[in-house]
Amino acid sequence: MTYWTYNRPPTMDSRSHTAPLILFSVTAVIYLLFPTRVYYWDGIVFAQAIEDASALSPSLVHPNHLIYNFAGYVFYKLLRVLGADLRALTALQILNSLLSALCALVLFSILRTALRSLYISICLAFLFAFSATWWKFSTDANAYIPSVLFLLISFYLVLPGKKPKPLLTALTFFISMAFHQLAVLAVPVLALGVYFQDREQKLNAVYFTVTTAVLILAAYAGLFYLARGEFDLFRFIRWTTSYSPDADTKFHLWSNLQYSLRGHVRLFFGGRLNSLRGLMNAAIVVLLVCLVASIIFFVVDVLKNLRATKPQLETPEKTVLLLSLVWTGVYVVFLFFWLPQNTFYRLFYLPALILLLGLALTPLKNSRALAAFVIATALANFLFLIYPSSHTEKYPPLAFAQQLNHEWPAGTVIFYMDESSDVSLVRYFTPQTRWMRMHLKFMDDPKAEMKKIYDEGGTVWFETSAIDANPFGVQWFETHARKETLRELSDGAYRIRFVQVY
Numbered sequence: 001m002t003y004w005t006y007n008r009p010p011t012m013d014s015r016s017h018t019a020p021l022i023l024f025s026v027t028a029v030i031y032l033l034f035p036t037r038v039y040y041w042d043g044i045v046f047a048q049a050i051e052d053a054s055a056l057s058p059s060l061v062h063p064n065h066l067i068y069n070f071a072g073y074v075f076y077k078l079l080r081v082l083g084a085d086l087r088a089l090t091a092l093q094i095l096n097s098l099l100s101a102l103c104a105l106v107l108f109s110i111l112r113t114a115l116r117s118l119y120i121s122i123c124l125a126f127l128f129a130f131s132a133t134w135w136k137f138s139t140d141a142n143a144y145i146p147s148v149l150f151l152l153i154s155f156y157l158v159l160p161g162k163k164p165k166p167l168l169t170a171l172t173f174f175i176s177m178a179f180h181q182l183a184v185l186a187v188p189v190l191a192l193g194v195y196f197q198d199r200e201q202k203l204n205a206v207y208f209t210v211t212t213a214v215l216i217l218a219a220y221a222g223l224f225y226l227a228r229g230e231f232d233l234f235r236f237i238r239w240t241t242s243y244s245p246d247a248d249t250k251f252h253l254w255s256n257l258q259y260s261l262r263g264h265v266r267l268f269f270g271g272r273l274n275s276l277r278g279l280m281n282a283a284i285v286v287l288l289v290c291l292v293a294s295i296i297f298f299v300v301d302v303l304k305n306l307r308a309t310k311p312q313l314e315t316p317e318k319t320v321l322l323l324s325l326v327w328t329g330v331y332v333v334f335l336f337f338w339l340p341q342n343t344f345y346r347l348f349y350l351p352a353l354i355l356l357l358g359l360a361l362t363p364l365k366n367s368r369a370l371a372a373f374v375i376a377t378a379l380a381n382f383l384f385l386i387y388p389s390s391h392t393e394k395y396p397p398l399a400f401a402q403q404l405n406h407e408w409p410a411g412t413v414i415f416y417m418d419e420s421s422d423v424s425l426v427r428y429f430t431p432q433t434r435w436m437r438m439h440l441k442f443m444d445d446p447k448a449e450m451k452k453i454y455d456e457g458g459t460v461w462f463e464t465s466a467i468d469a470n471p472f473g474v475q476w477f478e479t480h481a482r483k484e485t486l487r488e489l490s491d492g493a494y495r496i497r498f499v500q501v502y
Contacts, residue, residue, distance in 0.1 A: 019122050023108055024101045027129045031097035034382075034390040036139045037398055039089070040344075041421035043141025044428050047089035050076055058227040063239050065143035066178040066223060071095075072141075089428070092141030100138035100145050104129040106152040107351050113159055114320045115358050123370045124361075128354045130378035132270030132385055133343050139386070143180045144347050150176035151183050152351055158193025158323075160316040166194050166204045170211035177216050181240075182348055185334055187212065189327045196319050251337060259340035260332070266343045267350055268377065271384025279388060291379040298372035305369070311362045321359050327352035397422060400489040400496060401429035407487070408433050411458035414498065417465040422496045426463075434458075438466060446472060454502065461485075464497045477501075 046062075050073045053059050060069035076091040084091075104125050111121035128134060137144055154173040157165055173190055176183040187209065195205040220240055225231050228239075243249075276284060313321060331349040339345065361370065388394045392402065410432040416423050417438050427435045450460045462481070470477050485500035 019118060020105055020108060023122060023125055023129075024105045027104050027126075028098055028101035030130075031100060031135075031138050032094065034139060034386050035090070035093045035097070036136060036386070036389045037392050038136075038389045038395045039398070039425065040137065040140045040142050041424060042143070043089065043092060044421070044424045046072060046141055046143075047087065047092055048424065048428050050088040050092075058223070061223045061227040063181075063220075063224075063242050065147075065180045066219060067175075068143040068146065068179050071146065071179075089141055093139060096138055096141065096145045099149050100129070100134070103145065103149045103152055103351075106149065106156055107354065110152065110156050110159065110351075111355070111358055113156075113161075114317060114355065115362060117362070120358055120361055120370065123374050124354050124358050127268075127357075127374045127377060128350065130374070130381060131268045131350065132381045133267050134347055134350060135381055135386055136270065136389065137344055137347065139390075142344070144344060147176050147180035147183050148347060148351070150179065151186055151348065154186070154190055155193070155323075155327075155351070158190055158197060160193075160196055160319040162197060164194055164197040164201065164204050166208035167211055169194060170208050170215065173208075173212055174215040174219070177212075178219055182345060184216075185330050185348070186327065188330060189323055192326060193323050196323075249339065256336055256340045260336050263335075263340060263343040263346050264353075267346050267353070270381055271386075271388070273384060275384050275388035275394065278393070279391065284383065284387070287379055287383055291376060291383065294372050294376040294379065298369050298376055301367070301369040301372060305367065311360060313359065313362070317359060317362075320355065324352045324355040324359070328356065396489055396491065397425055397494055397496060398429065400487075400494075401426045404487060404498070405430045405432075408459075408461075411453075411456065412461065413453050413458055414461045414463050415466050416463035417469045417471075420465065422494075423463060423465070426496070426498075438469075438471065450501070459500055460502065461498050461500050464495065467497055467499060 046069055049060060049062075049069055053069075053073060056070060056073060060073055062069060072088065072092050072095065075095045076088045079086060079091050079094070107128055108121055108125035111124055112118065115121055129138075150172050154169050154176060156162075157169045157172065169190060173183070173186070176186075191205045191209050194208045195202070198204060221231065221236065224236050224239055228235070328349050331346070331352075335342075335345055361367075392399050404426060408430055412430075412433045414427075414433055414435050415438050416435065423435070427433070453460050467477075472480075480501045482500045482502060487498045489496045
């Protein structure tokens with residue numbers, strides 16, 4: 001089979017035209033109907049930065065996700081201009097929901113080209129869209145979704161049989177890396193794909209690699225200069241390779257192996273069986289019945305048609321297999337050593353796992369078990385993860401922050417010592433308050449600054465990290481803290497405290 005034959009579009013019928021539209025519409029609508037309330041900590045920080053920015057400015061630059069805040073700011077302002085009275089966090093959730101539906105659409109196109117089976121392609125595209133971690137992050141604010149979108153577009157451009165476009169591929173891949181720098185690990189996959197498209201033009205892979213490197217280095221250097229107002233090579237290197245200070249990067253062979261295995265399970269399946277407590281209704285009961293029925297149908301159909309069939313792959317399919325294995329392998333090895341506990345990093349190679357599954361299932365083009373498995377997975381993830389996560393009461397820190405928002409009037413000042421996800425969450429959901437990090441002047445003479453705040457009609461509170469640090473000594477704190485004002489969330493999983501001081 002020639003490459004031209006492989007890449008020739010399959011015979012089109014009404015299903016071929018409607019399947020992509022159904023895929024995009026269904027996923028986008030479901031994502032938008034059930035946005036998460038269990039927020040990813042970076043998303044809160046992104047939203048706060050966007051709302052604090054008065055215009056497109058260097059304050060939006062972040063070294064790990066270079067252009068995400070800029071894109072989020074533009075989308076947020078666009079929705080506001082159109083009359084949508086919402087906050088940046090909600091705007092970022094809407095943006096990710098739409099971009100994630102586009103990801104499913106692009107992956108469907110890749111699967112359709114590689115597998116030449118409409119049935120398997122639509123099933124696996126839905127499996128991707130409704131896999132646990134992907135679905136959860138599609139309804140949240142984060143840079144992973146747009147980065148994976150442009151990574152998928154780049155992979156589509158290097159499929160065997162397509163005309164080599166190394167410069168266009170470099171541009172789309174640059175955008176992927178500019179949204180999140182972890183996309184850089186896909187360089188060998190795309191370079192290899194460009195090379196396989198036309199082995200006679202050996203420089204195509206070089207053109208792609210060099211163009212990608214020039215674009216990303218120029219973007220990083222330019223934005224670093226804008227953000228810092230100067231260029232220092234050593235600071236630039238530290239800036240580009242920086243990561244969260246609370247990230248646990250210690251290596252332990254056994255625990256890293258456990259995290260890696262657990263991460264692959266959590267990519268597809270998530271939630272807890274008791275998460276529906278307090279949320280039961282007739283619709284949920286019906287969905288639970290459907291879940292049980294789909295599982296039974298899947299098991300019966302697999303047992304009924306159980307037989308070992310070896311996939312017969314053509315040369316282009318073998319190329320896709322090789323690219324998918326390299327894609328998976330690079331990320332699996334890297335994430336075995338680097339923060340293997342972060343399942344969401346594995347979203348960068350989830351499409352490759354879906355492709356590998358599709359190539360393994362090529363003999364089962366008419367098996368109904370696949371559809372039953374996808375339905376069961378989607379229902380289980382919805383019932384035990386997505387639906388509960390869309391309710392505020394299932395995320396105690398958010399409910400606690402909203403309670404404080406009702407109690408704290410404008411003029412309330414909160415002092416804290418350390419940045420944390422708890423500080424970011426409560427600060428974002430109490431927009432009328434002012435948060436100040438404890439500084440030397442305040443510690444030298446706390447009474448003066450506190451008196452000024454109270455004279456202006458405000459109140460002063462200490463956050464958990466300030467209470468724990470207690471830089472003024474036990475006696476000072478005992479004298480100045482009003483114990484009756486203590487607001488606390490402490491249930492084993494969370495420990496957030498605030499107390500008023502005077």
